[in-house]
Amino acid sequence: MKKKEFAVIGLGRFGGSICRTLSEQGMEVLAIDIDEDRVNEFANIASHAVVGDSTDESVLKSLGIRNFDHVIVAIGDNIQASILTTIILKELGVKHITVKATNDYHEKVLKKIGADQVVHPERDMGERIAHNIISNNVLDYLELSDEHSIVEIVASERLDGHSLLELDIRARYGINIVAIKRGNDIIVSPLASEVIRKDDILIVIGADKDIDRFEAKVLSEE
Incomplete structure (x- = not known):
């Protein structure tokens, strides 16, 4: 089976981390940056x-960028370069493009041009940290969409x-407990007969408003 081929454009902290992880997983990775020191x-x-x-179409063409399965645009310090690069990649017919956004406006533009x-990453990590700070019960938080989380x-x-x-x-709150962590054990898709113990870690999936309601009404110690 042919290995997936990735290209990472922009080798700052975020792009560099992706490049390193993909390489460690044995993937074929082309790393691109305008800065020679980073490339080295x-x-x-x-x-x-x-x-x-x-942002130079001829450069991307010469690298055969359209042949890569997935291109990650991780340019963090130049929004214009990020947008222009994404447009060129779309025009060249790249199969899948993931782009790092630096703010909400940048994100809106990237979505409109077809990323x-x-x-x-900064906002999403901020949200995870904020959820952890606000509640003593919430250990970790992962946004699935604008309205749903795990x-x-x-x-x-x-x-x-x-x-x-x-x-x-599920009936009362509209959420699902998909797994329970108990010490070193993980109970996946627990049965209805499973009894919860204090300090079990419940892995819950659902709409944010339903998760908040569950936490407020059921998890409070009062």
Whole structure:
């Protein structure tokens, strides 16, 4: 089976991290940056590392960019270059384009010009940290969409000794407990008869408003 081929444009902290991780996973990775020092840093990490201006269509054509399965545009310090690069990649027929956005306006433009996926690492990490700070029960938070998330929640005393059937969480709150972490064990797709214990970690998926309602009404110690 042919390995997937990736190209990472922009080798700052975010792009560099993606390039390094993909390479460690044995993927074919082309690393591109306009800064020679950054390219040299990844010369022994990526499959190929080249100095190039991604806003120059002829440069991207010469690299055969349209043949890559997935191109990640991780240019963080120049919104104009990020947008122009994305437009060129679309025009060249790249199969899948993921682009890093630096602010909400940038994200809107990227979506309008056809980026397949837009990531907002600083904002998304900020949201995860904020959710962790606000609630003692929330261990981790991952946004699935604007309105849905997966959350790790610590079971409080109020849930201790009750089965999922008794709690009827799905019907009452519209959310699903997809797994339970208990010490070193993970119970995936727990049965309705599964009894929750205090300090179990519940992995919950659902709409943000329903998760918030569940946490407010059921998880409070009062």
